[in-house]
Amino acid sequence: MVHTWPLTLRDRELVLRPLQRRDRAAYDALRRRNAAWLRPWDATDPEHGRVQPPFATLRRWGERQARAGTMLPLGIVVDGRLRGQITAAPILYGPQRCATLGYWIDRESAGRGIVPRAAALVIDHLFAEMGIHRVEVTVRPENAASLRVVEKLHLRGEGLRRSAIHVDGAWRDHLVFAITAEEIRPAHAGRTDRRDHGGRGVLDRLLTEYPPDTRPT
Template identity: 60%
Template sequence: MPSPWPLELTDGDLLLRPLRRRDRRAFEALLAENRDWLRAWDATDPVGDRARPPFATLLRWTHQQARARAMIPLLITRRGAILGQVSASPILYGPQSSAVIGYWVGSAHVGAGIAPRAVALLADHLFAEAGLHRIEVNIRPENAASLRVAEKLHLREEGLRRAFIHVDGAFRDHLSFALTAEEVATDASGRGVLRRYLAEHHSDGNGHPGAS
């Protein structure tokens, strides 16, 4: 079934929500602070003279794509602060019924359990609410932090894709990981991936993980 838009997903103090016009200053500051950190992992345009689109263009385009059901682009926030992004794009319906999940958090939040919770929240939504069959994540082999997210969420490694995505000036190899709906025991709340992650990692006493 189509995902509603705008969409919000929550787990305790973690909120995934759409980018808004008033987010411009905080969002651009987070990107600027993490420019060096993101350079090695962030997909880029192989046509080198194409700069990142202005905020207004990005805002308009992501909302258009979300309303067209082609993607789900969400900010990762906690207590009002923007920590990063998680998205499902492209989303394919019909025979494939799948989505590719991408994510990033600022370097200050790496290892704090933010990225796995965000990815798990979105994965559970894609399975339980959007009715998809398969999710996929593609990670550079050098990205140890992102590989740990795949490991913590029990994503199944499917192999190396040579020169798969353009990153930092060249087409780079990526490891592909996947998970299907049949591999997740989803309960009545629709939270199979997140429930498993929370059960397996350190808790703060309220059912939410600490820095793991």
């Protein structure tokens, strides 16, 4: 396993990087502007309702977990502007070697292929650099945009988890999608050395099938 933090991942105008102190105003503005857009998909606390930690708290907690290698919290930056966030957490090692991926994006930037590219960058990093074997994404059946993301990434559907996560004030069903390292490089199944996974396999496949939108932001 090779874990480096802070971490920056790039694909042309798309940059994934840790949130910084100077991002606070942009981050808070994004969350305010997209409150209604994100509400149906935001996790909530069944006891305390919708609790969004202050930016400073969120950043400190993410940094601590990231240094330990149990989380990758990355801002989605396009052409120098913060547009959303993608997080791999929890990251488990030992016999499981798996990670769960979550993400959100500014409504104005949705539908341009940014999230699939960001997810592909993170998945490739998890496989090639961190020795993770399986990446999972859970999606509410009503979330058509996120279902399109997992379709583009060729994540395998594994069924429905009933009342899996407390979202938007209630326990919600979630569909489960996953991909394993050997599905990208079958000849190297079971190996964890980064050289054996070919680096950017998921991203390369995505860009071949869905060339990125290059319209100005």
